Amino acid sequence: MAASQDAGKVRRMQPHWAPPTGTQVPRLKLYNSLTRQKEVFIPQCGNKVAWYSCGPTVYDASHMGHARSYISFDILRRVLHDYFNYDVLYVMNITDIDDKIIKRARQSHLLESYASNGKSHSELLQDVAQAMQVFTKKMETEEDADKRTMQQSIAEKVKQVVCELNVAIEEGRPEDAIQATRKRLLEVACDPLGEWLDAALSATVTDNSIFNKLPRFWEGEFHKDMTALNVLPADCLTRVSEYCPEIVEYVQKIIDNGFAYESNGSVYFTTDMFDRSSGHSYAKLVPEAYGDSKELLGGEGDLCITEDRLSEKRSPNDFALWKASKPGEPAWDSPWGKGRPGWHIECSVMASSICGESIDIHTGGFDLKFPHHDNELAQAEAYFGNDHWVRYFLHTGHLTIAGCKMSKSLKNFITIKEALQQYSARQLRLAFLLHSWKDTLDYSSNTMELAIQYERSVNEFFLTVKDIVRSTPSSGVEAFSKWNDAEKDLDAKFHERRSAIHEALCDSVDTRTTMDHLRELVSAGNVYIRGRREGKQPPNRALLKGIAVYITHMLKIFGAIESEDPIGFPLTTEGSQNLEETVMPYLTAFADFREGVRKVAREQKVVAILEQCDSVRDEVLPNLGVRLEDVEGQVATLKLVDKETLLREKETKRQEEEKKRLEKERRKQEQLDAQAAREAQKRMPPWDLFRSEKDKYSAFDDKGMPTHDVTGKELPKSATKKLAKLYQQQEKKYNDYLKSVDSNQKENAST
Template identity: 60%
Template sequence: MSTSAEPVKGKRVQPPWTPPGGTEVPQLHLYNSLTRAKERFVPQKGNRVSWYCCGPTVYDASHMGHARSYISFDILRRVLKDYFKYDVFYCMNITDIDDKIIRRARQNHLLDQYKEKQPQAAQILQDVLSAREPFQAALALTTDPDKKQMLERLDAGVMAALLPLQAAMQGKAAPAVVHPLAQLLLESSKDVLSDWLDQQFGSHVTENSIFSVLPSFWEGEYHKDMEALNVLPPDVLTRVSEYVPEIVEFVRQVVSNGFGYESSGSVYFDTVKFDSGPQHSYGKLVPEAVGDQKALQEGEGDLSISADRLSEKKSPNDFALWKASKPGEPSWDSPWGKGRPGWHIECSAMAGSVLGESMDIHGGGFDLRFPHHDNELAQSEAFFQNDYWVRYFLHTGHLTIAGCKMSKSLKNFITIKDALAKNTARQLRLAFLMHSWKDTLDYSSNTMESAVQYEKFLNEFFLNVKDILRAPSDITGQFEKWEAAETELNDSFSDRKCAVHAALCDNVDTRGAVEEMRLLVGMSNGYIAGRKGAKRRPNRMLVESIALYLTGMLKVFGAIEGSEPIGFPVGGQSQSADLESTVMPYLTVLSDFREGVRKIAREQKVTELLQLCDVVRDDTLPELGVRLEDHEGLPTVVKMVDKETLLKEKEEKKQMEAEKKKKKEEASRKKQEQEMAKLAKMKLPAGEMFRSDTDKYSKFDETGFPTHDVEGKELSKGQAKKLRKLFEAQEKLHSEYLQRSHHED
């Protein structure tokens, strides 16, 4: 008995089967700040991805800089989770103990106390003048141009309110005049005044609860903003105030391992000893910044920079793990006395507590690389005694406003609430999707207009597909014959899906992905238009597949929420598909009835009925979020669109028509003026056209043609020839005028 591998006598031997030589499928690569290169993404534990992200320092309203980072990380997280199907465990911190928070909380508390005393106008004026002296001294020493400009704006605002109050009080104005001016000065100078109060009385503020009210409020506002932006909440949220015992233990272990030292009640990290060991290296992310004292001092915090504090360190590059609390600062017990955590240690302790000795991804803003993240790496590797605390470091790019640097400390920022008042969360997200997550993004009217137009482009496609799918068809009618147009579109569909995948594998290049999606929509629109032009229905299953794919990708990106299978939700997130499926049958009946009325009205020439049909289309239904599109020779298209969008379109159309009418009237007026000017010119006999030009000519012949210039010189042949042409042309014009007048008579 022969086996299948043995040749059979009398038969040709078949060649062995070999697998096809297909192209290699791209694999996910991420830009790793540790290597400054795109690296193949390989989680440490199979499909499980551990991810820590630096969260906000909550002392003021969240702004578009926060949105830049957290929307970008939300997109990356969703792509890894919902597209690449990783099991992502996402941890984020809230910094609620920090120099900025301490200073702001103290200042707010002291300013509130000051206002509660209800000072008189004279007292407010005197205190503001006193507060301005150290403020102006600081202004004179400021060299940073952006900060100097900000301080000058503050001072100008104070002066604008101060001078009217001074004038009113010198003029002994009535209290009814003085009091509002005093309150205006108090409001305008709150930054200057609160800083002055803090310098005098800040050390007297000792109650820890004063320092928790401010961050608690702004954390709540931050979460509201993230929910409004459709940013997924973290799986674990850690607050510094809740991890002080873990932070103390973390610092104790770093000291025990020989990389930290106590000095005057504070504990510092020994960068020299850490960097000198064979296993470790300080400044992995930005080695060229090591020794940058300005950056290091900013990392330590405004309240922690003093000659005494600097003298406590073995090296200027050493940074605080634990800070001895000064009067006017919150404090917790520790082996080194009353104190509070350093800024960098909080993330190491919290991330270590939740994610252990090594995580797959650590994320944060580009400006956190040094010293914050470099210090995190050093102290965490010192604690865990390893050199792989973070495998992939991801840093989002800066955000600028119309090309200018944005900074909360410079009071040059747009809050998330302000941004959402101008554009929807989806439009903001689309703007971020249209740019690389790791590059600088400029938040401007042009950027947002591009996002709005992209949204509109996609939405019109979805609405058209929905209209195609609503056309009556039995089950067998769904399987329509494919021709060259369908095959061509399907091939393009396949190519675009591959291109989107390749883009997302390339460092989650959403900019490339959404551009491929734009191309797919453009091809689909061309196909649909071609089918309609040929009076043939587009293939339902093909356009539906494309619409489902695009909707799915937008859901992956977080640009669509809800269960609707195709397109953007109608009427807001809460209504979406349920609203459309409920009301569309009634709208179809109305559309069919209107179409019947229009047909009869056109045949019977009843213009009043046609006008009434137009009112339903242009005025009534847009108020209900319904757009009717009339196409000559084709059924009316019914689309459900957000009411606000339709009303905006209606207003824009009205403005365009008004502008068109204005241009038409302007053109008519100009034409009339030209006709009048031409007529006036025609009335003039040729013999009179030069006689009035006495500044040019001195003698004329019997027909009125000039022969000598103003100086009495005879005109040259060339001059005479040019003037003769004008003369003869005027003779012809005047002759036409006389003939026209004769006929009119």
């Protein structure tokens, strides 16, 4: 009995505990082009993510359209790996066999040979004329308005240089001048002349090495551009030229499975049969484009849009898996004869070779949806016999140039190298981060100015926090200060922004919203610092450092910061030494010495020394990339900023001061003019007050008062009354003036 009572007592003494309800943490969702909505991201193999990305077709310089895709993919990849901690295998291909590459390589080879064959000036002019006849006919039938405008521009340039060369020859100008004009003609006429030579001589090109030389060069340039943009290299890089045996085997199996057929040495995929078969559907990404002959032809390549090629197909909807090689084209052995891979098959084969029968993520540009990616899906699912070769398809949005479509074929593209001459890689990345990865992005001066302003405001916050961290104890009792309401409010905002950022990144990696939250966090930090300094209290070092470290960490995840520094954008010397760590101790010692000198100068009122201290701050240090800010009653703030930025700030400040000076002088002159007008008004006799206003009055009485308006009509009594009042006021001013003159005369006479 006693034992049971004791047990009950123990139970009554045990406290009640229940877990907190809390909130549900959001899960990562990605916008899936296959479903056209956001889907919860669930990899197929635990934490591992198999990711295949369509790489470039390397026949020319990489442009901002490439930057749009590959920077966006790089951001997505970094977020999945570094923020969500997925184990990502990132595979990217290089298309080094393609109709564009074959044509460009062949034409470049033929143009080089033509330029060195010693043709006379008249022969060159005759050949260019024939090439332009063909080019003009093509231009007249071009349906695309943008392309036609580009072709017209080429034709005008060729016409102009042809005229210049004829004039130079007729006038007998020096041979070096004629040769310079001739060289320029070959440059401006390279497209029409290359097409003309290719049409006549393509079959004579038998050296297959030229088809390897061109893509290898441009692939190297592409990798250099990606490195300059801080885009991480792929974990696995595949080239079409290295996978031709696998492509042949892949195509054979598709034939064996009943979804492809051989025709005249080429192999075509039968889309109708695939679409009708159980468990399959064609054009999953863009079903409304099924049967779009223009898009389908565009995917086949220029060299295959010929009557004999098109007649080989059983249906216009079928597309090439393997193309029989014609003379002047590279070729590989196959059961169907010498040939080369179709464009779409390469990605299916290479992605399957590395990632297997089902890929977690497949990425590419928006313009690749149809037919390229839809054809990829059909080929792979015909090969594996499944209906889920890709789980999540992610497509980046278009890039426009100042609102206009950008295209290599239109020759209005900006190369990555050209963009990097005007903006830094970080600024370009910030511009992309400030937009959704799946929406159209307009590359313009306005877009880049927003990115530059964002960089400037965040960098200024970093510099301020660094100065606070340097100027306060880092350890010991003094390192910890009491949190008051200001600190608690800032910490609450810090937590709110972090939660909001996590939610935004879970929402299909919404970097635009994320960057807004980071900006708000910077603003909250600046408001807190300003409030503390106005109250002459030191800001809390640990709290601000935590915020700055977090913002830095997020920008590192996004690839906008490359260094290992815990706070801010790096400043490095040529030897990659941390400039801040190297010079800041010396700058701090100098600033402390300067503050001591200023204190003595103020106490002893030595103005010249104070002026010298200001001169060092305003004239000397900015030229060294140092901003020193004097804060009343506190230690001066030191910030390392690039020299160009400081000099621009200095010039802006000078212009603003000059503007203020001119405005001050203008107001002063207005006051003087008004004073002079008032003085002149006093000296006017009242009988002359209205006589000059001939546009208002036509008759006056003997006192100078108006009696009739300009039309000759007698003035009403109400108007006469108002004028009489003005007359009396002027009469008083004039009498006062006369009295002052009389008084001055008497005073002068007495002296």
